[in-house]
Amino acid sequence: MKKDFVKNLIPWICGAALALMVIVCACLILNAGGPEKEGHHVVIFGDSIISYSQDETSVANLVIAKTGMDVFDLSFGGTQMAMGLDGETLGDKRNYLSMYAIAQAIYTNDFSLQESYTPYDITTEYFPGRVEALKTLDLKQTDIVIIEQCLNDYHSRIPITSDDGSECSYIGALTSVVNYFRSINPDIRIIILSPTKKWMEDGSEALDYDYGSGTLSLYLDAQKKAAEQLGAEYLDLTDIYDAEYVNENGEIVTGFGYTVDGTHPNYYGRDVISDRISEYLKETENDGK
Secondary structure, eight states: OHHHHHHHHHHHHHHHHHHHHHHHHHHHHHHHHSOOOBOOSEEEEESHHHHSOOSTTSHHHHHHHHHOOOEEEOOOTTOOSSOOOTTSOTTSHHHHTOHHHHHHHHHHTOOHHHHTOOOOSGGGTTHHHHHHHHTTBOGGGOOEEEEEOOHHHHHTTOOSOOTTOOTTSHHHHHHHHHHHHHHHOTTOEEEEEOOOOOBOTTSOBSTTOBSSSOBHHHHHHHHHHHHHHHTOEEEOOTTGGGSOEEOTTSOEEOGGGGBSSSSSBOHHHHHHHHHHHHHHHHHTTTTTO
8 A cells, every 4th residue: 555655656756856957947948048136336317317338438437436435327319308399209318218118118028119229320320239238237235326317308398397297297207217226125225316407509508598498507496305205315417527637738628618519527526426426426425224
């Protein structure tokens, strides 16, 4: 009787072992098919204010040099916070690589929209590599996210707010991004950066210029208020170009001189942007711990 029981049990044990091996192999195959995920101390999302340079003088690389921190740059030039307005194609990089679309991709682990983007000139040739890097991000193991997105929403006439909190409005998209990130990692620190100053072609400051959905000052006011309501940190960069910077030739750099065209930061601009970010990170290094 006992021998029969053992004899009948053997096939069941073999079947269970085989099923377990199949499950393990399937898991290994699935894991092998995707990029290895990694957390970081600081991740920066932004537009060309952050990504204008891709060399050692980029904002992110300067922050690394000044703080010694692990900083992961996931900024894409020309992109914005919100999805584009009705009538704009989803093929536009502002939608494929908008902050809202990126946050949604991280949340769903579906990067098909970003993968389908095709670079079209020298300013976007680094995009595919950065999309691949984006897919390796483990937000659950990341401490700090810095979000620098606003100027292109302003340029593109993205509505500041909407009654339904739509991702096609700046504040609606920002709110969704913060909620996506917090749902992945409730303890993550989120720092929202203001834009730097911008100058128009006639040399005047853009604070009171309206492209169609409000002046830059209105976007800034809404951004700061939203950060407070969302419980995110806010780092103001609007005054950093007011300082006088003495360059290697003994020349004084200030105002417009921190930029190449009134918007994008030259080396001196990137240096003072990285100074402000680095100082803040070091001052608040133990926050949330």
